[in-house]
Amino acid sequence: xxxxxxxxxxxxxxxxxxxxxxxxxxxxxxxxxxxxxxxxxxxxxxxxxxxxxxxxxxxxxxxxxxxxxxxxxxxxxxxxxxxxxxxxxxxxxxxxxxxxxxxxxxxxxxxxxxxxxxxxxxxxxxxxxxxxxxxxxxxxxxxxxxxxxxxxxxxx
Amino acid sequence: xxxxxxxxxxxxxxxxxxxxxxxxxxxxxxxxxxxxxxxxxxxxxxxxxxxxxxxxxxxxxxxxxxxxxxxxxxxxxxxxxxxxxxxxxxxxxxxxxxxxxxxxxxxxxxxxxxxxxxxxxxxxxxxxxxxxxx
Numbered sequence: 008x009x010x011x012x013x014x015x016x017x018x019x020x021x022x023x024x025x026x027x028x029x030x031x032x033x034x035x036x037x038x039x040x041x042x043x044x045x046x047x048x049x050x051x052x053x054x055x056x057x058x059x060x061x062x063x064x065x066x067x068x069x070x071x072x073x074x075x076x077x078x079x080x081x082x083x084x085x086x087x088x089x090x091x092x093x094x095x096x097x098x099x100x101x102x103x104x105x106x107x108x109x110x111x112x113x114x115x116x117x118x119x120x121x122x123x124x125x126x127x128x129x130x131x132x133x134x135x136x137x138x139x140x141x142x143x144x145x146x147x148x149x150x151x152x153x154x155x156x157x158x159x160x161x162x163x
Numbered sequence: 164x165x166x167x168x169x170x171x172x173x174x175x176x177x178x179x180x181x182x183x184x185x186x187x188x189x190x191x192x193x194x195x196x197x198x199x200x201x202x203x204x205x206x207x208x209x210x211x212x213x214x215x216x217x218x219x220x221x222x223x224x225x226x227x228x229x230x231x232x233x234x235x236x237x238x239x240x241x242x243x244x245x246x247x248x249x250x251x252x253x254x255x256x257x258x259x260x261x262x263x264x265x266x267x268x269x270x271x272x273x274x275x276x277x278x279x280x281x282x283x284x285x286x287x288x289x290x291x292x293x294x295x296x297x
Contacts, residue, residue: 014184016258022269026276034272034279044275045268107261126265130258
């Protein structure tokens with residue numbers, strides 16, 4: 008664990024949202040709107056969210072799992088094509104320790120009245136990082152999926 | 164193996180992951196793991212598709228065994244290898260955690276868009292509707 012190490016991984020998540028591309032893009036570009044979904048953790052305490060949405064601008068968020076160390080997210084925006092693409096680099100700190108550095112690409116594609124969002128992360132995980140919040144995060148995801156089910160049932 | 168509910172294993176788990184990732188960093192070793200994931204094989208069977216000497220294959224095998232990804236037994240003069248499925252799963256878990264975190268955020272985005280959509284459809288949106296949590 009004390010040995011410096013770096014492990015690379017890439018993953019992609021694709022989602023289809025029943026909303027127009029302008030509205031989906033605005034949810035990423037407008038600080039007040041983004042704070043409402045991005046800094047929202049069901050069980051983790053979120054604090055200090057800031058977003059300066061322009062190339063070279065920064066974003067920050069600290070989240071803390073119950074009884075755990077704070078996870079600090081810091082991003083810098085590299086590329087913005089309105090309603091089409093966002094690329095930003097970000098790192099994560101667990102306490103004082105940097106645990107990962109990533110490049111994230113968010114692509115927006117119109118599909119009728121809906122929007123397909125493709126999120127790709129190219130990550131370097133550092134120094135045998137082991138996440139003490141893994142279980143809490145999984146529990147949080149379960150709740151997130153239930154919220155999603157509920158909102159779909161209500162037929163928006 | 165990786166059991167995140169058992170805290171005393173954490174340091175060992177981190178070190179093991181290092182070895183697993185290192186083992187999988189090499190294309191020849193990934194090929195060997197891929198072959199073994201379809202079933203056990205002897206060392207010469209592993210060597211066959213790789214343009215590689217037997218000693219070189221043995222060296223790769225050693226790295227794979229140290230990582231816990233692969234186990235082998237010698238019966239007479241034949242060494243048979245098989246993949247250790249639990250170790251293979253551990254690699255995926257590590258990346259899966261980051262992915263899961265994003266899945267959660269993108270779920271929240273969906274809920275947010277649905278809420279916002281409702282507000283736009285209503286003439287007077289002063290009382291924000293909050294989705295009740297389960």
